[in-house]
Amino acid sequence: xxxxxxxxxxxxxxxxxxxxxxxxxxxxxxxxxxxxxxxxxxxxxxxxxxxxxxxxxxxxxxxxxxxxxxxxxxxxxxxxxxxxxxxxxxxxxxxxxxxxxxxxxxxxxxxxxxxxxxxxxxxxxxxxxxxxxxxxxxxxxxxxxxxxxxxxxxxxxxxxxxxxxxxxxxxxxxxxxxxxxxxxxxxxxxxxxxxxxxxxxxxxxxxxxxxxxxxxxxxxxxxxxxxxxxxxxxx
Amino acid sequence: xxxxxxxxxxxxxxxxxxxxxxxxxxxxxxxxxxxxxxxxxxxxxxxxxxxxxxxxxxxxxxxxxxxxxxxxxxxxxxxxxxxxxxxxxxxxxxxxxxxxxxxxxxxxxxxxxxxxxxxxxxxxxxxxxxxxxxxxxxxxxxxxxxxxxxxxxxxxxxxxxxxxxxxxxxxxxxxxxxxxxxxxxxxxxxxxxxxxxxxxxxxxxxxxxxxxxxxxxxxxxxxxxxxxxxxxxxxxxxxxxxxxxxxxxxxxxxxxxxxxxxxxxxxxxxxxxxxxxxxxxxxxxxxxxxxxxxxxxxxxxxxxxxxxxxxxxxxxxxxxxxxxxxxxxxxxxxxxxxxxxxxxxxxxxxxxxxxxxxxxxxxxxxxxxxxxxxxxxxxxxxxxxxxxxxxxxxxxxxxxxxxxxxxxxxxxxxxxxxxxxxxxxxxxxxxxxxxxxxxxxxxxxxxxxxxxxxxxxxxxxxxxxxxxxxxxxxxxxxxxxxxxxxxxxxxxxxxxxxxxxxxxxxxxxxxxxxxxxxxxxxxxxxxxxxxxxxxxxxxxxxxxxx
Numbered sequence: 149x150x151x152x153x154x155x156x157x158x159x160x161x162x163x164x165x166x167x168x169x170x171x172x173x174x175x176x177x178x179x180x181x182x183x184x185x186x187x188x189x190x191x192x193x194x195x196x197x198x199x200x201x202x203x204x205x206x207x208x209x210x211x212x213x214x215x216x217x218x219x220x221x222x223x224x225x226x227x228x229x230x231x232x233x234x235x236x237x238x239x240x241x242x243x244x245x246x247x248x249x250x251x252x253x254x255x256x257x258x259x260x261x262x263x264x265x266x267x268x269x270x271x272x273x274x275x276x277x278x279x280x281x282x283x284x285x286x287x288x289x290x291x292x293x294x295x296x297x298x299x300x301x302x303x304x305x306x307x308x309x310x311x312x313x314x315x316x317x318x319x320x321x322x323x324x325x326x327x328x329x330x331x332x333x334x335x336x337x338x339x340x341x342x343x344x345x346x347x348x349x350x351x352x353x354x355x356x357x358x359x360x361x362x363x364x365x366x367x368x369x370x371x372x373x374x375x376x377x378x379x380x381x382x383x
Numbered sequence: 384x385x386x387x388x389x390x391x392x393x394x395x396x397x398x399x400x401x402x403x404x405x406x407x408x409x410x411x412x413x414x415x416x417x418x419x420x421x422x423x424x425x426x427x428x429x430x431x432x433x434x435x436x437x438x439x440x441x442x443x444x445x446x447x448x449x450x451x452x453x454x455x456x457x458x459x460x461x462x463x464x465x466x467x468x469x470x471x472x473x474x475x476x477x478x479x480x481x482x483x484x485x486x487x488x489x490x491x492x493x494x495x496x497x498x499x500x501x502x503x504x505x506x507x508x509x510x511x512x513x514x515x516x517x518x519x520x521x522x523x524x525x526x527x528x529x530x531x532x533x534x535x536x537x538x539x540x541x542x543x544x545x546x547x548x549x550x551x552x553x554x555x556x557x558x559x560x561x562x563x564x565x566x567x568x569x570x571x572x573x574x575x576x577x578x579x580x581x582x583x584x585x586x587x588x589x590x591x592x593x594x595x596x597x598x599x600x601x602x603x604x605x606x607x608x609x610x611x612x613x614x615x616x617x618x619x620x621x622x623x624x625x626x627x628x629x630x631x632x633x634x635x636x637x638x639x640x641x642x643x644x645x646x647x648x649x650x651x652x653x654x655x656x657x658x659x660x661x662x663x664x665x666x667x668x669x670x671x672x673x674x675x676x677x678x679x680x681x682x683x684x685x686x687x688x689x690x691x692x693x694x695x696x697x698x699x700x701x702x703x704x705x706x707x708x709x710x711x712x713x714x715x716x717x718x719x720x721x722x723x724x725x726x727x728x729x730x731x732x733x734x735x736x737x738x739x740x741x742x743x744x745x746x747x748x749x750x751x752x753x754x755x756x757x758x759x760x761x762x763x764x765x766x767x768x769x770x771x772x773x774x775x776x777x778x779x780x781x782x783x784x785x786x787x788x789x790x791x792x793x794x795x796x797x798x799x800x801x802x803x804x805x806x807x808x809x810x811x812x813x814x815x816x817x818x819x820x821x822x823x824x825x826x827x828x829x830x831x832x833x834x835x836x837x838x839x840x841x842x843x844x845x846x847x848x849x850x851x852x853x854x855x856x857x858x859x860x861x862x863x864x865x866x867x868x869x870x871x872x873x874x875x876x877x878x879x880x881x882x883x884x885x886x887x888x889x890x891x892x893x894x895x896x897x898x899x900x901x902x903x904x905x906x907x908x909x910x911x912x913x914x915x916x917x918x919x920x921x922x923x924x925x926x927x928x929x
Contacts, residue, residue, distance in 0.1 A: 193702035194857045196897045208896055213702040235893050239862040272886060273866050298855065317697060317855070320680070322865040324855030 152218040157225055169211035169222060170198055178224055181233055181262060183240070184299040185212045186349055186369055188376035189308050195299060196236055197262070200224050208232075234266045242273045243322065244280060245294040246352075252365040253353035259297060276322065283328070285335030288357055289347060291326070295354040298324055302346035302355060305372060314340040326354075348372055384657035385665030389534075389543060392656075396531040403441040405482065406460040407431075408524060412447035412609050413602075413641050414763075419470060420444075420455035426471045427457070430478050440482065443532070446610015448523035450510060451763035453493060458505070458523065465493040465505040497760065497782065509779050510761055515742060517750045518566075518726035519766045522610035527645050530652040533613040539658050541729040545621045546666045549732075554625040555581055558728065560736025562748035567593055567684075567721030568796060568825040569901070570747070570814040574736075576718065579708040580626045583716035588628035590619050591693070591712065591719040594635035594642065595677045595684040598797025599848060600756040601828030604722035606764050607752070608635065608642035611726070612649035616672060618728035620659060623670040626718050631670065634689050636677040647674050681798075681852035685900050686711075686719045688854065699854045700900035721826070723752055743769030747813035751824070757793075757831035758785045767812070774808040777831055788833040792916070796825025798845040798852075799905035801912025802838070821912040823905070838917040839924060842910045843871040849906035860903030863894035867910060879925050888914065 151162040156178050163172045168191070173180045183195035193210035200211050203221035211224070223229070240246075240259060248254050280293035303315040303326065314337050318327045328334040347355045348368050356365050384392070400406075409415075409424040424444055431440050448456050453467035457474075459481050466477050466488065473491060480488035492501035494508065502508040516522075525532040533539070545554050559574025580588060592615060596604040608615060619631045635643050650672050653659040661669045675693050682688045683698040690712050692698035711717025727749060731739045740748040747769040753776060755762045760782035767776060773793060777783065784790050792802040795812075801822030803810060810816050814824050832841065850864040870887040873879040891907035891914075898904045914921060 192856070193899060196857055196859055196899070199897060210702050210899075214704065232893055232897050235890070236858055236897070239858055239866070242866070243858075243862045274869065276862075276865065298858075298861070319855065320682075321850055321853040321855050322861050324861065 152216065154216050154218075154220045154222060156222045163216055165216060165218070167216055169200060169209070169214050169216055169220075172216050173211060173224060180211050180224055181265065182212065183258065183262065183297060183351055184301065186301045186305070187373040189301065189304040189349075189372075192300065192304075195297075197233055199229060199232065201226055201229065230266070234268060237262050237266045237268050238271050238273055240297050241268065241271050242275050243278075244296060245275075245277060250362055251295065251353040252356045252360050252362060253295075253367070254363040256363075256365060256367065257353060258351035278322070283334045284358070285333035286337075286340070286342070287335065288342060289334070289344070290356055290358055291328070291334055292354050292356070293325060295352045296326055297352055297354075298326070299351060300326070301349040301351065301369075302326065305345045305349040309372060309376060310341060310343050310345050312339045312341050312343070315346060345372055386543065386547060389539060389656075389658075389664060393534045393537075393540075396535045399531075400441070400535055402438075404439040405441070407440060407442045408445040408448070408458040408460065409442065410446070410448045410454060410456040410458070410523065411444035412451070412606055413639075414447070414451040415454035415456055416641070418454045422471055423455050423457065423469050423474060426474055427478070430475060434478070434483075436482065443526040444528065445525060446522045446527050447519075447606040447764050449514075449519075449763045449765060450493060450761050452761065453763075456493070460524070462487075463504050463506055466491045467493045467495065494761070494782075510765075510782070513767065513771070513775060513780050514765050515750050515768050516766045517730055517739070517742070518607060518723050518752055519610070519764070520730070521614070522607065525611065527610055527612055528648060530613060530649070530656065533611070537733065538613055539617055539653075541732040542617050542620050542624075542658065543664060545624055545732050546664060546668050551581060551625045551627065554621060554732065557732060557736040558625070561727075561731045561739035562736070563724065563727055563731065563739060564747060564814065565721060566723035566727070566751065566826070568799065568823060570824060573720060573724055576708060576720070577622065577625055579706075580716050580718040583709060585716050587630070587713075587715045588626055589712045589715055589717040590622045590626065590628045590631035591686075591689065591717060592619055592631065592633040592722060592725055593684060593686065593689060593719055594633055594639070594722045595689060596636060596639075596722070596826060597681040597684050597852075598799070598826055598828045599845075600754060600794075600830045601797055601826050602754045603752040603764065603827045605639050605642050606754075607722050607726045608639065608646055612642075612646040613653065614729055615646070615722055615725045616649050616653055616659070618725035619672055620663065620670045621728055621732055622718055622720065622725070624668050626716075628718065629669050629671065631672040632675050632693055632712070633672060634675045634677060634683070634693060636683075637679055638677075643674060643676060650674070680854070681848075682854045682900070682902050685902055688900070689719070690717065699856045700902070702899060723827070744811065744813045746815055751812065751827055753812075753827045753829045755781050755829050755831065757829075758788065758833040758836075759783070759831040760785055769813045770811045772809050772811055773803060776812065776829065777808070781831070784831065784833050788835070791832045791834050791836055792838070793832065794822075794830040794841070794845075794909070795828070796823040796905075796908070797828045797830075798848045799823060799901070799908055800825045800828075801908045802832075802841065802916060804916040821908070821915050823908065837875075838913040838920045839871060839875050842913045843868065843875055845909035846871055846906065849902065853902065853906070857897075857899035857903060859894045859897040860899065860906060863890055863898075864903070864906050866890055867894065867907065871910065874921060874924050877924050877926065881925055884921060884925055
């Protein structure tokens with residue numbers, strides 16, 4: 149296949165033209181932060197952490213949904229991008245009620261790791277402290293909306309991989325919530341197959357199995373990616 | 384109906400209309416209806432019958448005539464005399480004076496209560512004299528419920544011309560030559576958009592008409608759809624012919640029941656006459672239009688969210704590229720234009736692109752419809768050449784500020800736009816000039832504010848709107864608008880410090896640059912522009928220490 153040349157952070161790379169900027173960067177060990185991306189499922193460009201600067205474009209471009217083009221000059225590490233990544237991370241923390249000390253995913257949380265990575269040592273914005281439900285109606289799993297960051301990885305995994313479409317989104321703006329079926333308790337869902345994929349797709353401690361204590365949650369999002377790839381190979 | 388039958392029918396309709404000596408138009412746009420124009424219409428019909436004038440006088444309901452806050456409006460043709468605030472009581476006097484005594488009734492003439500000498504011929508009035516109607520032409524003169532009325536003013540002649548006398552390339556070239564730019568707000572060159580969609584090869588393409596007008600204070604699209612639905616329909620068919628689409632969708636917001644009703648009726652009427660559907664006018668071109676009703680989400684005016692909504696999905700935007708021109712409705716190449724853009728297409732095809740481009744400025748050709756609202760004397764709907772100054776619009780056409788108060792600012796572009804302060808009253812209303820002042824053309828809402836308006840509160844109001852209307856998909860818009868709203872509110876309550884103001888400004892730029900779609904990217908505009916032009920109002924409200 150014909151390769152094209154792109155320049156990322158002043159370094160030249162020969163890459164496959166069908167790939168996204170994110171794929172190319174990850175393959176070449178250029179760091180791009182993401183939250184809503186999960187390899188294998190459809191990208192939506194919602195978390196805005198993967199924004200990059202491209203020469204000749206007057207807007208910041210999401211790396212996950214944009215394909216590389218010949219001679220594209222990409223920057224992933226400018227001061228502006230770093231500043232925006234930090235604001236985004238702080239807004240994630242301020243939006244819901246994230247209390248790491250009592251969270252099942254403490255120590256293994258993608259949001260926590262993101263905070264370390266961008267150097268969040270305090271949140272400069274007032275916490276919104278919304279009233280959030282904890283849905284424990286499912287016999288095995290818990291959905292804790294306090295810890296949800298609306299990445300919708302659970303929604304997409306359930307729809308695209310499991311084919312159940314138990315999860316979806318309701319409301320608008322900062323009042324959006326992940327819902328099960330038409331906003332019924334998870335335990336009463338008629339579509340959920342209890343497969344547990346959403347649990348592994350979730351980057352935080354929002355979805356977790358019951359009978360797990362603080363910091364004991366083991367998530368394996370790579371498993372989902374591998375599952376998708378194995379299915380593709382079978383086809 | 385085939386081609387020559389259209390010409391025959393048009394001739395017949397015109398002949399029939401010539402039997403009447405007078406035509407009385409009763410404005411039945413949503414705003415006149417709300418002030419009682421439907422009762423006036425019924426009463427007027429009774430009155431004409433009672434006086435035995437029905438052979439010579441035709442009474443019709445029409446779309447918006449313009450000076451909305453003077454309604455209900457009644458227009459007498461061919462004299463072009465408009466009467467304002469007509470009700471069932473004073474109606475008899477108007478009929479007696481105008482039709483029997485053959486002289487105008489001075490005290491009810493349009494603007495009789497505010498002008499020293501009201502005009503008998505409304506076209507002489509400064510409100511109309513400075514306007515130039517292309518998109519709104521015929522709106523207010525014809526019955527939107529009647530396809531015959533539209534045919535009589537040359538309706539569907541542009542479609543006929545396009546299908547039989549022009550190739551799709553020629554149609555596109557004509558639109559390009561007109562230099563018309565998208566009237567939905569962003570101002571992308573329409574011809575270029577058509578050409579892009581035309582070039583994609585696909586078994587199926589779509590035309591979408593965006594009628595999800597949601598800016599507070601804007602009612603241009605509603606008035607066009609209510610007043611002249613066939614014009615939009617005809618133009619959609621022309622677009623379909625040009626880009627090679629056989630299916631169109633009109634996405635109209637659910638809050639416009641009358642526009643939906645009239646447009647759906649127009650589709651039925653056109654279908655019956657063979658002006659829509661299979662083999663239009665006997666040609667090989669087939670085109671169908673369906674209405675989709677918006678469910679009240681502002682974000683569905685954003686094209687990718689609108690497309691998702693038509694597909695039956697949650698109305699949330701998608702990152703572009705790919706643009707709808709490449710992959711739009713159900714993944715097919717899709718042309719999406721605003722109602723007002725379509726309203727200008729039929730005249731462009733009929734009169735040529737060059738004719739259209741002669742109006743307006745070098746970079747913004749043609750005319751623009753504005754909805755005047757707020758503290759202005761004559762609020763309503765106007766259409767002016769691009770490049771008309773704000774001063775002309777507010778003072779010459781709009782009659783100045785209510786109660787003689789001092790002009791403070793005008794908000795253009797609604798919650799995505801910005802304010803223009805008094806020192807820039809002479810700004811030319813075109814895409815570039817407004818942009819350079821930190822505002823945007825937007826869809827054409829123009830809200831006028833006087834000295835009593837608190838600009839911090841104006842910014843808070845528009846931010847609240849964006850916060851409520853954010854779809855919640857991307858974090859800068861979802862949480863950023865909420866944070867900015869709370870900070871502006873804090874400033875308004877005089878509880879904020881300088882740190883809060885700095886943080887607010889940083890957030891505004893962040894949300895503008897990082898949001899996924901236009902809603903988020905433009906949400907900080909009212910804030911940024913009030914900060915730019917009225918910074919002292921913010922400064923005076925923040926606490927000095929801290």
